[in-house]
Amino acid sequence: MSSVSEHADLIGSGVAGLAARVRDGGLSSRQLVSACLEAAAQDELNTHITLAEDAVKRAEELDRHLAERGPVGPLHGVPISVKDNYTTSGIRTTGGMGVLRDWTPDTDAAVVQRLTDAGAVVVGKTNMHEYSFGITSDNPHFGPVRNPHDPTRSAGGSSGGSGAAVAARIVPAAMGTDTGGSVRIPASVCGAVGLKPTRDRLPLEGVLRVSFGFDVAGPITRDVTDAALLMHALTGGETVDPDALPADPAALRGVRIGIPVGDYWADNHPEVERLHREAAQRFADAGADLREVTVEHAEIGSETGFLIATPEAVALVAELFRERGLGSIEQQLDGIGPDVAALLLSQLGPDAAPVPAHEYLAAMSETVPAIRRGYLTALSDVDVLLTPTTPSPAIPLAQTGLMEHNGRQVDPFPTFVRYTFGISVIGLPAISVPAGITSDGLPVGVQLVGTNHAESTLLRLARAFELTAG
Structure with missing residues (x-):
């Protein structure tokens, strides 16, 4: 790709348009994936934490498959980035946390597997608010994500890198997660489409969780047609076919x-x-x-969300650290950014004011209903x-x-x-x-x-x- 503007024009045709061009032979997956990797590497918005080293190899395999046996699925050969709280086999996964910067999982999250089964190529892991617990994506370990419309401003969060990468046409689509708005907020402030599905609509295996009950996986795309295409692929056809969307x-x-x-x-x-x-x-x-x-x-929705999600997030961080052999939260506090550390300390330690169990249970059993x-x-x-x-x-x-x-x-x-x-x-x-x-x-x-x-x-x-x- 000879220029940033040419790449943006290419990506501007969206997931549906790019998938059609790859299927029709007008564009190879290798060309497309290479262009996205180049754009992400030159990106001044800091949208990605890690790029996928084997993405071009995967694209070449898909090009051969297309020539010999046809497309793998509706996303055949299309590059997609995923938020860095989805585990990815052979690609570093940090959750936006410095303490996880050296972790490379050996399995894909369920949603990532569904994307690749549909023919997509994961090209990178997008930057995010540390541990998904915030809405600015001003990450203390990997740097802030900058807004494509004004780089002095936030891209929102916690899926800020996904929103900015799509809006800046670095990649045609990206996956985020949404616990309290983390797909919708960056989509809104970056000028993209962000879909938060119904709870449990998409699987969460392999996602670094923030909440037991609020987390969902969701796509960020340049337009609604692309959102419909991704959801149709991810749900196995349970949601509307993009070809059936209104034309007027x-x-x-x-x-x-x-x-x-x-x-x-x-x-x-x-x-x-x-x-x-x-x-x-x-x-x-x-x-x-x-x-x-x-x-x-409606006015108590957010305060109820914080009351429930805060102790859940602390419990889930503690579980994650144990699984990764990192010891206790207290042992890792020096490597955690100030806002997330404050969240953790609100529930732990001598100065903590943890959410009382009876308030948590009342919120779950009475307030949420x-x-x-x-x-x-x-x-x-x-x-x-x-x-x-x-x-x-x-x-x-x-x-x-x-x-x-x-x-x-x-x-x-x-x-x-x-x-x-x-x-x-x-x-x-x-x-x-x-x-x-x-x-x-x-x-x-x-x-x-x-x-x-x-x-x-x-x-x-x-x-x-x-x-x-x-």
Whole structure:
């Protein structure tokens, strides 16, 4: 590939377009994979931690297979990156942690295996927030991921490298994980599509877990068609075929769109508020029926998520360290970044204030069901909910500790997961799609939320919304 712009143009045809070109013989997998590896190696956004040394060899094998026996699957020969918390056989896996920088697993995570079974070529492991517990991807060990639209700003997180690599057209698609918004947030602030499937829709074997109940695997892609293609391949055809997606915004006629109202949904950056209103109007102009809804208990979704996920994350880190022969958390604290160390110390040691067992159990048995009832009641008279994905566009890397928001300084973590964490807590599917660009040139996404296993509905409506942009 002779230039960065030519590579971006190539990747701009997306997963579906690239897969078709490889199948038709217009482009070899070797050419495509080599171009992505070159772009990732020259990347100034710091999107990858490790590149796959054997990716070209795998691509050559797929080219021979295509010539002799045809395509392996729908992703034949297409390069894809995966977040560095998926184990990958023969490729270093760090989870964004310095203490794991020398670990090379000998097995693939289940999702990685499904990708390769479908013909994809894993070209690298994307940078991320340390241990997935944060939303800035300002990694103290491997450096910050920078936003493609403004390299002085965060790419979001925790799957920041995946979001930035796709938005910058370094790779056509990437996998992330989402515990409280970690696929949707980087997709939103980088200008990509991020799908959080229903809990348990995709397998999590081989993922470095943050939570026992909130983690999901999900794709980040340049458009909705590519998200549908990846989900169709990863679920074995259980979700909508990308060829069956709408070809016209008229598919939105009569669709009932719920717009949550109330103070909880109002504390947005002015540009986020503007673009959310404009997105709602685009739905209405295409014939959708907009309905205001109240979501009971939405305001406690994030705090409940933190109450549950914090002790779970500490337990899972301790288990990971034992499995890797690293000893106890206390023995490794000096090698852990300050924000994740603070999380761990909140539950361990002489100055800890651990979550009491009775509060954890009450949250699981009473609060989570109440939040779920609130969302499902709101969804009972509409097809999907439409919310901002995040209350703010991408923040400066200088503000990853404390950010400016509507005239005050706030913690970025609870601020950015405001509209995403509650959805994770109750396990519903959601998709973030680009809504537009701020006056400062920063992308903003909106989130569609559906009922359990409504990924196909979300993909259809998101694609129709995408088409309203012309």
